[in-house]
Amino acid sequence: MAKKTALKVEHVGMRFNLNAEKVDNLKEYFIKFVKRQLNYQEFWALKDVSFEVKKGEHLGIIGLNGAGKSTLLKVIAGVLKPTEGTVKTNGKIVPLLELGAGFDKQYTGAENIYLYGALLGYSKEFIDEKYDEIVEFSELGEFINVPIKNYSSGMRARLGFSIATVVQPEILILDEVLSVGDAQFKKKSEKKIHSMFANGVTVLFVSHSLEQVKRLCDKAILLEHGRVIAKGDVEDVAAIYTAKLDKKKRERKRANRRIRAELKKQAEDAKQRNKE
């Protein structure tokens, strides 16, 4: 069974320069340059990350905070250019990351549909055609002609979701956005995403919730400090992750116990001293 590859990530590394102090004016830069103090601390957010996603597969990306999940998604979406390695995608990517980030606050909802649509690469004809559908799905009604700056965050997210999901993408990137708006809209958006799943879309899903990942994905990769430490079937990877979490929890418990004992000891010492 040779399925087509939808996404191929090869040896991707992403380096950030952490300068101890930010130099952003000429005078400082010049002084530092002359003194040769322009040294940076390197930080690899991703290192040698390779994996492949076949068409129609659902890949979960799991890892602790700061493991490099968001950076990886940004590299795949093309927003960040990797320091080394390559990302090959096959088909239209729709990133459902921080919905409505391309909105202009002074623009009305209607104008933003065209602006955001253009940003996502839609044509004018396509937006004209889908305009009513977008407005209807977002449930904004009369508010569509009000500047976005007067929207609630829920309204904004609803509009963003409606615009982004009006196409049938080949690759869908989800970053824990299944919780948009109120309970009723949440249900609706989940239904929409599930209908996309039914159409055989390739999914990249990032979440802290193992339950969600297990429910939605069949494959998974586990990131730690920017490296892939496990990949394969979602159940296997989840098991490794759980084991790691448990180990961490145990360590933390042990540390807590030690701290508590130490505090108790100090308190007793203090009491002793007070008596004397």
Added chain:
Amino acid sequence: MKKYIANFMKYKYLMTELVKKDIKLKYRRSKLGILWTLVEPLLTMIVLTVVFSSIREKSDPTFPVYILTGRLLYSFFSSGTKAASKSIRSNSGMMRKVYIPKYMYPLAAVVSNFITFLISLIVLVGVSLYLRIDVTVHVLEAIYPLVILFLMTLGVGMLLATLEVFFRDLEYLWGVVLMLVMYCCAIFYPASMLSGNKQIILDINPLYALIKNFRNAVLYGVAPDFGALLYAGIFAAVSIIVGVVVFYKKQDEFILNV
């Protein structure tokens, strides 16, 4: 090259949306709206005419047109380069989330300013008719300085956009440079006022070369000064090449610095 053009065509609609946004939002919530593109240069022209007519020995009825031509070209260069240099920073939110070619931002900024500039040329037509300036066939040659001006603004704008990501100070520094350029453009004083070797200030200023040719075309109705045109054209070409090369070399670092 073909690849770049194909890519641009793909984002053509986004380009028009970005330009539209710039123009629409510029005057939104002001009562006169887009009319300000006409009223503002007209008022400035009147103020400058009143102030600077008094220091001239003999009165010249076409002086308002002289001022207006210089002032319009200068203010496009000034607002265009300023908008382009800020474009990367002011769109950083967008840039962080969605991939689009980054040159779109400064290009949209310059194009939208160019369109408002073209609209404001209506004032020039109106004032010229009112003051009965003779229109000759040379008026068509105004196209040369305008095209060169657009390219020059884009080139300088892209260079500034790149540099400003790394050095914010440039925003203020550029404001001062622009003021210097303004005084070296013979906008509100006759070029002949600078005598002898001071004339070189105007000769080396590519923006003045364009203003001079624009005046030749629309005010004096004489043939272009090809030497000055060529000089400005070379300057524009160099600034485009430098601007584009620097922009392309550094564009992947923008997102880490904005």
